[in-house]
Amino acid sequence: MRPPLKPKEVTARLRERGFKVTPQRLAVYSALGHTTVHPSAENIYQELLSDYPTMSLATVYKSLKIFCEVGIAQELNVGEDSFRYDARVHPHPHIHCIKCGRVDDVKTLPTEAFSQQVTGETGYQLTGQQYYFYGICPACQEI
Amino acid sequence: MRPPLKPKEVTARLRERGFKVTPQRLAVYSALGHTTVHPSAENIYQELLSDYPTMSLATVYKSLKIFCEVGIAQELNVGEDSFRYDARVHPHPHIHCIKCGRVDDVKTLPTEAFSQQVTGETGYQLTGQQYYFYGICPACQEI
DNA sequence: CTTAGTGCAAAGCTTTTGCAATCCC
């Protein structure tokens, strides 16, 4: 699985918003971008520890926060104790297995018309959306 | 705004699942059912304090957890620090104002067909879903 | 060289838990 952005592109996105580029930030982005499991900050931290023994959890949190701010990551909230993160920022639904806890991407997209209906009904000026589905994944159905 | 269930119905729903009916639980349900603001546990606790001076926040949390378990309330997670709760449990989207923080109900429903598409694509056995929209509410647009 | 970032430990929050006293059934 290759990350949505190459290191050079990450560098550009950070610099154009006034953030410095550090090995830690690139490492966090790389870890997030190379996986599809929608990891938590702790997951990423554990993953990086072997290659970056001095990495701290606080730095992972700070990096993720900045990524969300500059629009190269998004925060997910399926209702667990902790947030999960996703480097794929185009709008797409997520589905959460209530047995094993995994979170998968869903490619099927709701119609654009639905957003327009919501705008019309609520009068809100829409800035984003999240669709979460809950269920039992194929693997857990077999148990 | 009247609550989805009357006290007698709440009582029945609790008893049929083996839970006892207490004044505290009925009060928490009543507070939740009479509002449309999607309150947090803390909100409900503050609201009840004047009428129930001995109410504790822990009891509010425990009551809400049981309501979710027996299916007469649902937990919302718009990405804030805390959960919000809703006594209206039929599936409906929510919209969160990123300026003032309010959460409104959305009546427009995504097509049933969408769920079926998701089932087909993912192989998950669906048990639930949440749709969250984010934007700026009409009042905040005027500021 | 200047300013932002790192990493550690401590603090802050929300939510949960342990437990004695109390209340529902």
Add this chain to the structure above:
DNA sequence: GGGATTGCAAAAGCTTTGCACTAAG
């Protein structure tokens, strides 16, 4: 009366913050 529930305080997590040191530009 027996067992669940309450309410308090303490604990448990996740996330943020303060601060001295370090590194990016």
